[in-house]
Amino acid sequence: MASPGGQGGGGGALSTRGGGVGARRMKWALELSMGNTRTRGDRQGGQGDVVYPIGYSEKPVPDTSIQETDKNLVEKRCWDVALGPLKQIPMNLFIMYMSGNTISIFPIMMVCMMAWRPIQALMSMSATFKVLESSSQQWLQGLVYLVGNLLGSALAIYKCQSMGLLPTHSSDWLAFIGPPQRMEIMGGGMVL
Amino acid sequence: MAKLIAFCLKFILLCGVAEAVFEDQVGKFDWKQQYVGKVRFAHYDTQTQSSKKVFAATEQNVFAALNTRTGEPLWRHVDKSGPEGNIDALLFHGQDAVVVVGNGRLLRSWETNVGGLNWEIVLDSGSFQSANFVGQHDSVKYVAVLKKSTVSLHYLSNGHQKWLENLPESETVEYQTVYSNGNSDVYVLGVVPNSHITVVVYSVEDGEIIQQVTVQAPWLSDLQASCAVVSDGILMCADSGTESLYMLDLHMQTYAQMTQVTLQSLGLEMSPGFHPRLVSTQPNSARPPLSEFFLQIGPDHHLLLQLNNREIVNLRDFKPAMLVSFATTGEKTVAAVMSPKNQTACSLNLFSAESGRRLLDTTLIFNLDPSGGKPEELFVQAFLKKDDSVGYKVMVQTEDHTLTFIQQPGRVMWTREEALADVVTMEMVDLPLTGTQAELEGEFGKKADGLFSMVLKRLSSQLILLQAWISHLWKLFYDARKPRSQVKNDVTIENLSRDEFNLQKMMVMVTASGKLFGIDSKTGSILWRHYLDNVPSNAAFQLMVQRTTAHFPHPPQCTLLIKDKDTGLTSLHVFNPIFGKKSHITPPTLPQPILQSVLLPLMDQDYAKVLLLVDDQYKVFAFPSTKNVLQQLQEMASSIFFYLVDSSQGRLSGYRLRTDLSTELIWDVVLPTEVQKIVTVKGKRPNEHVHSQGRVMGDRSVLYKYLNPNLLAVVTESTDTHQERSFVGIMLVDGVTGRIIHEAVQRKAKGPVHVVHSENWVVYEYWSTKSRRNEFSVLELYEGMELYNSTVFSSLDRPHAPQVLQQSYIFPSSISTMEATLTEKGITSRHLLVGLPSGGILSLPKMFLDPRRPEIVTEQSREENLIPYAPELLIRTEWFVNYNQSITRVRGIHTAPSGLESTCLVVAYGLDIYQTRVYPSKQFDVLKDDYDYMLISSVLFALFFATMISKRLAEVKLLNRAWR
Secondary structure (H helix, E strand, C coil), rough: CCCCCCCCCCCCCCCCCCCCCCCCCCCCCCCCCCCCCCCCCHHHHHHHCCCCCCCCCCCCCCCCCCCCHHHHHHHHHHHHHEEEEEHHHHHHHHHHHCCCCCCCCCCCCCCHHHHHHHHHHCHHHHHHHHHHHHCCCCHHHHHHHHHHHHHHHHHHHHHHHHHHCCCHHHHHHHCCCCCCCCCEEEEEEECC | CHHHHHHHHHHHHCCCCCCCCCCCHHCCCCCECCCCCEEEEEEEECCCCCCCCEEEEEECCEEEEEEEEEEHHHHHHHHCHHHHHEEEEEEECEEEEEEECCCCCCCEEECCCCCCEEEEECCCCCEEEEEEEECCCEEHHHHHHEECEEEEEECCCCCCCCEEEEEECCCEEEEEEECCCCEEEEEEEECCCCEEEEHHHHEECCCCCEEEEEEEECCCCCHHEEEEEEEECEEEECCCCCCCEEEEEECCCCCCCCCCEEEEEEEECCCCCCCCCCEEEECCCCCCCCCCEEEEECCEEEEEEEEECCCCEEEEECCCEEEEEEEECCCCEEEEEEEEECCCCEEEEEEEEECCCCCCCCCEEEECCCCCCCCCEEEEEHHHHHHHHEEEEEEEECCCEEEEECCCCCCEEEEEHHHEEEEECCCCCCCCCCHHHHCCCCCHHHCCHHHEEEEEHHHHHHHHHHHHHHHHHHHHHHHCCCCHHEEECCCCCCCCCCCCCCEEEEEEECCCCCCEEEECCCCEEEEEEEEEECCCCCCCEEEEEEEECCCCCCCCCCEEEEEEECCEEEEEEEECCCCEEEECCCCCCCCCCCEEEEEEECCCCCEEEEEEEEECCCEEECCCCCHHHHHHHHHHHHHHEEEEECCCEEEEEEEEEECCCCCCEEEEEEEECCCCCEEEECCCCCCCCCCCCCCECCCCCEEEEECCCCEEEEEEECCCCCCCCEEEEEEEEECCCEEEEEEEEEEEEEEEEEEEEECCCCEEEEEEECCCCEEEEEEEEEEEECCCCCEEEEECCCCCCCCEEEEEEEEECCCCCCEECCCCCCCCCCCCEEEEECCCCCEEEEHHHCCCCCCCHHHHHHHHHCCCCCCCCCCHHHCCCCCCCCCCCCCCCEEEEEECCEEEEEEECCCCEEEEEEEECCCCCCCCCCCHHHHHHEEEEEEHHHHHHHHHHHHHHHHHHHHH
């Protein structure tokens, strides 16, 4: 563990210049042991100048061998991710109900959020799949996740529909109808 | 979606502007001009030497005082139009002006200083003949009014009647003149045509007949035309048959014979066929008239004669002399004589009335306007200068109803174009682009000649534009430093150019007198005038814009069709509407009377629209009639239709054009004239655009409009005017097929009916005799929930009849005229501009005249923004577009679109002319006047810098964190 700009002096280490110049600041130093002479403290008193071999760590290394319970945890975690969008739906329904069908700035913002989130999630589908990679039911979870998001966006569309924001009526296309072309030319009036 | 748009619109509207004008907007976008009409009587205020008033009674039934320094009306009284308000006579005494109105219906006295009414009395019925002051003992106390069978005397102080006497033998004798010379007698002179003169003398005190004499005069037919009283009670008559003057002394006890003096004995000769005219003057009504008088014996031959001891002395012979007039100041009376000097100028001279000598230094030059008419009448104001010599000012009225006020030695103080009091029709024409803009436009019109030269041309024109822009900026900067009052924006024909939003236009106005005007719509200044001197008095006019200014370098072109209603002869006047100059294109000579004209949307190779003229043989002339046009017409002939409405026969007929320019009758509708007569026929305006093809219902479906461009609204009125049986009918007829699409009859109603026909609706107004009120009715036509054919409209292929909805409303006032607003694209909602007799112009939203207004409010109708039905239409004062600028006797309203979709230009004309802009949907496309540019830009800049600084700070912070 290198500590750049560490204090000069100290032995047992590689140094570019001789150790003789104690007061001089070293450009760099490599310490291969944790227990440095310079790190004073409780360690110093107990172990003295014991130099551990390279790579030795005092702390016990945890047992990382995969066990059956961990597997379940991963599975559970993956299901959490997969079911996330579905769990949001009741919440969204509640917000939808609360915001009403009037068109003003807040309901519009809500609808935008509701529509945007599933779309965003669907766009980053591959990233989610990567998370779910470790699960054995990867495809099922992916499907559930997809369905959840689709449901979310359907809900948003439904909300738009009920607010009247979708161009589903003939009146929405009225502005695009041009004036009809005249086939006959007509003029005249009262006899002067 | 639609809701979202509605939301945005609401948001815009909430930030919208106020409806009425603000105090500081008065006169910013609008102007008004007041007119009085053609002067019939004029009189100068002679009360004080420094007075600057001239009083005029006009043919438009207006009595007004004009400021002689500026020509502006000081006050103006407008009477009823038509014969009811006709001013028959105007007499002046001191500060009082006595006016006889409406064929002797009313006698009024006005206080002339402030224009207040002294008194008014109603006279007994009878047709008015003459009125005169009656003096007694050197003061004027009474006014005598002579009618067909009675003569009455009224006190000048309060108008009360002193006595009223029936005239003897009034069935046979035509009494025409009343005369008094200051003694206690009133002389009433009558004539039995070609037989004798009757003189009846009444006593002023009690109206007793003192004397009644008849004198033989078999040559005389009209007293007023050929006789005048001169000197101390001598009746002087001129006769063209015997070429002599006749004299009669009214004071003699017994009249034997009139004394005959032949003109030959005076060494004079009368122009053959000319009816001689006598002009005498009576400066003071309490004294007898002067013994000098003018005799006109030829169109430009006048004589100043004097009656001296019953002998006629020829003081001076004026030849050539176009106009003569007497003027009196103090004790001096002078004669003003106008004689032609050369082609373009006339000279005026003063002569002493007593001696006929020319007064020194009194020559005045009157320059004739080349685009005006000849002088018609002189109104001379004489005054005494400090050295006791006579000076004068003169008001000249010319044939084109122009009043020119001139001072010595010929300085024009002001001119008034009184022809504008009677505008018949008008058009608004876009102004041309500036020279530089036109240069740029012209570049695309030219033929391409190589890439390199095109690039050069483009660069050079861009350079010119840049130069113009810099000079414009420099001018702005230069003007900004000057105080506001010094900056003059004089509009002349040379610097006319279209503004950014095409808000400034040229108003081409056609007046009944035959004078055409070009008026700048922004300032109201008259930029050109042109007098057509051969226009008959009862002509019908039609003004058409054949080519607009959009086709540079071809000049714009307007055509005026003038038809004499008596002879049926028709002529065309083709002119440039921007400069008023007659076009070099010679219009076709039309030997046959023209019945109607049709302006086709076809253009010839010079971009002039084709005008079809239909003559009484139903043959068609095309103007212009080049080969190109004739070929186009042949190709299009089968789709060109026209209709003619003959009101006198109650006939509507439709014709189709044949390829040889003859026509065939294809339909004919006859409304029996015994029952009803056709009053008006209204088609749609050809320049109208409809943006939305339907209306959105509450359930968000669409109700499509029935937009038939060939639809005509025919209004009829019953010939039976009894209030129980009278009716008003309206018929919607397709002008191509003659199919009657809808018919509605309003029972117990009568006219006058005012109609507006636009888009898919017709609004009309009538008087309901049953409820005695004015009512509006609106008809709207819809195709239904589906369009039959959305790409083309053909009247020949319309199997389904439209749905027609109708609703009526009560309007609290009668109306004078009505027109709908018009905008560029038809997106802006429509308003009706209603001219009221009170002088207001009401901008009534069409939303209130909507047959879909529900009686019971439902969710859907609320969604549609429909106003619940209420029978009354209220007049809200903030709807008046002309605030307090009342427009007297408004006869017509002309609307024209501007370059801004929100803005519609409005011109109302009648006796006054008023121009303004209206914004039916508020100014949604313009930033407000008080828009805070400073605040917005400073906030923007502040935000911009804040972003920059915070970005920098964030960077520094990130770097620091990375080092830690």
